[in-house]
Amino acid sequence: MARTQKPKDGLKIELRGVSKAFGSKQVLNGVDLTVPVGKSLVVIGGSGTGKSVMLKCILGILTPDSGQIFIDGEETTRASGRERERLMQKFGMLFQGSALFDSLPVWENVAFGLIQGRGMKRSEARDIALDTLAQVGLSADVARLTPAELSGGMQKRVGLARAIASHPEIIFFDEPTTGLDPIMADVINELIVERVRELGATTISITHDMASARKIADVVAMIYKGKIIWEGPVSEIDRSGNAYVEQFINGRAEGPIQMDVLKP
Amino acid sequence: MTGAAGGMQLNLLAVIGRFALGFLAETGRLTRFTARAVLACVQPPFFFRNLLQQAMVIGYYSLPVVGLTAVFTGAVLALQIYIGGSRFNAESIVPTIVVLGITRELGPVLAGLMVAGRVSSAIAAELGTMRVTEQIDALTTLSTNPFKYLIAPRLIAAVVMLPLLVLVADVIGVMGGFLVSTETLGFGAGSYLTNTLDFMEADDVTSGLWKAAVFGFIIALMGCYHGYFSKGGAQGVGSATTHAVVSSAILILAANYLLTSLIFS
Numbered sequence: 001m002a003r004t005q006k007p008k009d010g011l012k013i014e015l016r017g018v019s020k021a022f023g024s025k026q027v028l029n030g031v032d033l034t035v036p037v038g039k040s041l042v043v044i045g046g047s048g049t050g051k052s053v054m055l056k057c058i059l060g061i062l063t064p065d066s067g068q069i070f071i072d073g074e075e076t077t078r079a080s081g082r083e084r085e086r087l088m089q090k091f092g093m094l095f096q097g098s099a100l101f102d103s104l105p106v107w108e109n110v111a112f113g114l115i116q117g118r119g120m121k122r123s124e125a126r127d128i129a130l131d132t133l134a135q136v137g138l139s140a141d142v143a144r145l146t147p148a149e150l151s152g153g154m155q156k157r158v159g160l161a162r163a164i165a166s167h168p169e170i171i172f173f174d175e176p177t178t179g180l181d182p183i184m185a186d187v188i189n190e191l192i193v194e195r196v197r198e199l200g201a202t203t204i205s206i207t208h209d210m211a212s213a214r215k216i217a218d219v220v221a222m223i224y225k226g227k228i229i230w231e232g233p234v235s236e237i238d239r240s241g242n243a244y245v246e247q248f249i250n251g252r253a254e255g256p257i258q259m260d261v262l263k264p
Numbered sequence: 265m266t267g268a269a270g271g272m273q274l275n276l277l278a279v280i281g282r283f284a285l286g287f288l289a290e291t292g293r294l295t296r297f298t299a300r301a302v303l304a305c306v307q308p309p310f311f312f313r314n315l316l317q318q319a320m321v322i323g324y325y326s327l328p329v330v331g332l333t334a335v336f337t338g339a340v341l342a343l344q345i346y347i348g349g350s351r352f353n354a355e356s357i358v359p360t361i362v363v364l365g366i367t368r369e370l371g372p373v374l375a376g377l378m379v380a381g382r383v384s385s386a387i388a389a390e391l392g393t394m395r396v397t398e399q400i401d402a403l404t405t406l407s408t409n410p411f412k413y414l415i416a417p418r419l420i421a422a423v424v425m426l427p428l429l430v431l432v433a434d435v436i437g438v439m440g441g442f443l444v445s446t447e448t449l450g451f452g453a454g455s456y457l458t459n460t461l462d463f464m465e466a467d468d469v470t471s472g473l474w475k476a477a478v479f480g481f482i483i484a485l486m487g488c489y490h491g492y493f494s495k496g497g498a499q500g501v502g503s504a505t506t507h508a509v510v511s512s513a514i515l516i517l518a519a520n521y522l523l524t525s526l527i528f529s
Contacts, residue, residue, distance in 0.1 A: 061401050088407040099398035116311075117407030162406075172405075 011073070012037045012170060012202040013058065018067035019226070020053055027053045029226030030067065035219075040196060040203045042217035042234070044210070044248060046257065050226045051206035052096075055172050058204075059091065060084050071170070089117060092168035092201075096175040098159035100147035106158050107133070107143035113166040132161045136191055153184040157191065164195050171196060173205035177212045189215040210249050213237075222248060224257065297489050304411035305420055314417035322383050322418070322484075323425030327432065329382055330375045334433035337370050338362060338440025346449050358451070359459035362441035367468045371433040373520050376479035379426065380512040384487040387418055388508035391491025392501035400492070415492070418484045426480030427473040434469060475523050479516045486512035 013035040020028040027050040035041045045051050056062040058069055060079060069077045076087055092113075100109050108115075110132055111125035120128075130140055136157040147155060156176065163171055176192060177185035189212050196203055196216075207213055213220060214234060221231040222245050230242045237249060247255030341362050349355045391414060394400050403410045438460060445451040487508045494504035 056401070059401075059405060061404055084404075085407050085409060088405060091405055093402070093405040095398045095402055097397055099402040101394075101399055101402070112408070113406040116413065119309075166406075 010036050014070040016068045018064045020064045027226055038200055040218045042213045043206045043221050043223055044213055045223035049223050090169045092163035093172040094159045094163045098155040102147050106145050110161045110165050132165045136161045153180055156188055171201045171203045177209045192216050300411050301415045304416040311413055318417045318421035322421045326379050329378050330429045330433050331436050333374050333378050334437035335440035338437035339444040341365050342441035342444040359456050360463040363438050363460045363464050366437035367434050367472045372430050372472045372475040375430050375433045376516045380483045384483045384508045384512045385505045387487025388491040388505045392494035392504040395494050396497055415488045422480035422484035423477050426476040430476035478519055482515045483512050
């Protein structure tokens with residue numbers, strides 16, 4: 001990589017050759033990925049293929065060993081401190097386990113980014129939090145509860161409310177439907193689609209739930225062994241012509257992807 | 265034979281090497297963590313709400329534990345010194361030794377160890393759980409620096425509250441000695457108090473308070489460090505808690521010796 005080219009216009013996020021290893025385990029092995037402004041990318045792939053690590057590299061929670069990450073054309077691979085905090089204002093994230101702060105009531109969770117990140121007055125942030133909770137179908141009664149008093153589906157919706165409360169330009173969804181029943185999973189998918197469309201946000205979601213991927217994706221990319229092996233519009237996913245993708249979306253044990261399972 | 269022996273020697277070297285590398289890596293990680301934590305204490309933004317909350321948890325809620333420790337320690341100190349003193353007709357030394365022992369040594373060390381058990385473990389468990397449930401990552405995505413939001417308030421609260429706790433422990437400890445001496449050892453209340461105050465110097469108390477501030481730093485730092493880097497679910501949080509208590513207790517005892525021998529002797 002002798003010269004750094006400027007990323008192309010209209011790209012919100014760009015990854016070039018991002019690699020990350022933990023000890024001797026190479027988790028990301030040269031990931032190249034682009035997300036245009038306002039598009040929804042869904043990254044599919046099995047467990048342990050590096051999906052979460054990729055998101056954490058973009059967020060700066062992990063630093064890649066090599067490669068570059070651009071956000072709005074600005075290189076952010078090694079941004080830290082104040083610069084990272086400023087950058088984070090563009091982001092919202094829904095975590096796999098919701099990651100709600102159990103020491104704070106629901107409304108303060110939702111208002112957290114506004115109060116702590118942006119220095120908004122508590123009363124003002126509270127009003128916005130209540131509005132946002134209503135948008136994900138939760139009443140003001142819920143706002144006073146603590147996260148531990150909520151069901152899994154409600155926690156996910158609070159997590160979604162927290163991710164969108166500060167109107168981020170970019171939202172990440174980490175396994176948004178994992179652990180939910182199929183109906184609640186669809187409710188979450190619909191909420192994600194509606195809210196994201198309303199905000200005009202650019203999103204990356206990682207999932208192994210194909211129903212969810214079909215519902216929320218504009219573009220689908222498949223990650224395998226730390227590399228993007230296929231990328232295309234969601235409408236083409238059933239005729240990808242890629243044996244790996246076909247095996248994954250049809251959920252077959254036989255195929256080119258071999259699980260590390262000892263046969264009895 | 266020589267091959268096998270050579271193999272064993274190499275194995276031994278590998279073990280020593282791995283141990284040394286692990287130790288150096290840990291030391292480096294702790295040093296970097298400490299630097300970031302201290303920097304977070306002096307750079308805005310400051311989270312006063314969290315600071316007050318931690319001051320309550322670390323200081324106010326530790327009062328019963330520290331008070332009970334102090335009263336029994338002062339009481340037993342009076343009994344033991346009375347036994348020792350009576351061997352050469354020096355029973356009257358009890359009030360002086362009790363106040364010196366409590367303020368210079370036992371107040372700060374025992375309060376430090378008790379608070380280490382109570383607070384260091386709680387901090388490690390809380391931060392550890394926040395780590396494994398991705399709450400610490402969530403802070404970052406909400407433009408909030410976890411060092412400033414979580415760690416700085418705990419460090420500052422512990423450094424400020426520990427000396428206050430020790431001050432309380434000093435008073436209660438002397439009172440424990442006073443009660444035993446006047447009730448069972450036949451001391452007069454007035455003369456006991458006069459003897460306590462006459463031979464006490466301001467330095468006895470302040471040196472103990474400085475120690476307490478250092479112990480407070482150790483307690484919060486160890487709790488935060490082990491919690492922040494914990495991984496692997498419930499078991500990881502459990503071992504982080506254990507490590508926090510053990511390492512802060514040992515560091516308190518080591519720091520106590522160093523401080524006493526270098527500065528306060």
